[in-house]
Amino acid sequence: MILISIIAHLRQICKGFGRKQVFFWGDRAKPFPTKRWGGTISHVATQATAFGVLTERLKLRQIDYPLLLTTMLLIGAGLAALYSATYQWSPSIFRKQLVWLGAGVGLAGVIASIKPSVWARSSRLLYALNLAMLVGVLLFGAERKGAQRWLELPGGFQLQPSEFAKILLILTLASWLARQGEAIRTPKGFLLSMLHMAIPALLVFKQPDLGTSIVFGVLWFAMVYLAGARTRWLWLTVVAGALGFVGLWHFDILKDYQKARLVSFMNPEADPQQSGYHILQARIAVGSGQLVGKGYLHGTQKNLRYIPEQHTDFIFVVVAEELGFVGAVGLLGLYGAFLYTIWRLMTRTREEYHRLIAGGILALFTFHLFTNVGMTIGLFPVVGIPLPFISYGGTMLWVSLAAVGLLQAISLHESPVRI
Secondary structure (H helix, E strand, C coil): CHHHHHHHHHHHHHHHCCCCCCCCCCCHCCCCCCCCCCHHHHHHHHHHHHHHHHHHHHHHHHHHHHHHHHHHHHHHHHHHHHHHCCCCCCCHHHHCCCCCCCCHHHHHHHHHHHCCHHHCCCCCHHHHHHHHHHHHHHHHHHHHHHHHHHEEEECEEEHHHHHHHHHHHHHHHHHHHHHHHHHHHHHHHHHHHHHHHHHHHHHCCCCCHHHHHHHHHHHHHHHHHHHCCCCHHHHHHHHHHHHHHHHHHHHHCCCCHHHHHHHHHHHHCCCCCEEEEEEHHHHHHHHHHHCCHHHHHHHHHHHCCCCCCCCCCCCCHHHHHHHHHHHHHHHHHHHHHHHHHHHHHHHHCHHHHHHHHHHHHHHHHHHHHHHHHHHHHHCCCCCCCCCCCCCHHHHHHHHHHHCCCCHHHHHHCCCCCCC
């Protein structure tokens, strides 16, 4: 009777796996041997093994392999670019990135194994954690170059909580919007969603970090649009944001260096040794790459270290100088394939919460890509937005891999394969 109870329990587990039933017994199951305990135990072991094997097959079939492949290729491209940018003057940076990568891959695997509904149920706790981290960095964070954005860790490592705040905002806002439903089309729901974003955005702006604050606004805009907010309200918000930015400038709330970056974007030649230096040197390096570049590891502007922040915000310049137009377009094409896999998952998912998560992640990567590349070639002001998977930085790498883990979790836990 004990063994029959165990078998019945295993069968209930199989029925509850995913949204669809997976049958291992049924009419075709062999009768249990009852004459010998050994035969019965052997049969239970065989059925348990079959359950494990088929479960693994189910999981493997549900992995989003195009997303996995494009992610791996971007990571490989990032390691190659980072090695070229740092091997002459600071090889320890590359080694640190490898450590971050190893931990980040493990983090992505853990997140992929967790059902997204767990994050939905924990959204209030995650939001409180988000605010606590951002307040903590203002109180205890390390200051560098006039900004207080990092928490010091042993071994010379640093964490940037504002990067984690991006993924936490996506999770919590997606949960809130999914619960509200049509309420987002009411003035109260729309304003509450804005407040949900504005509190962490203001804490980040206080650090100061204008670029990340703008990212928060972009994430909110994309997600409430997907949730069905009224279009005219969104455009009114854009106008209000533009007027608010004018106010920040007029009342000297923006820092002097932030103003200088915006002015130099319009005319970098006016201050070629200070605020315009980044843009001018980036233009020279990108232009000198021409069609096929100067060759891997042979970028002269890079090797002479004329390119500021060439391992972080301006690493795309290294790619363009050494691999030329062909290499730069190839990297952008790889990003395009990566973004397409996210868009495909977003349009195919059935759960509103999952769709909003995928949409937020798509907006995050798209904005980072266009802003980073745009500022390196002079199309946008320099706002300190890294290039995902390519720029050096453990926190951004972890956030990028965590985002991929969330997307894989949606693929794994929403659309089980019928066997």
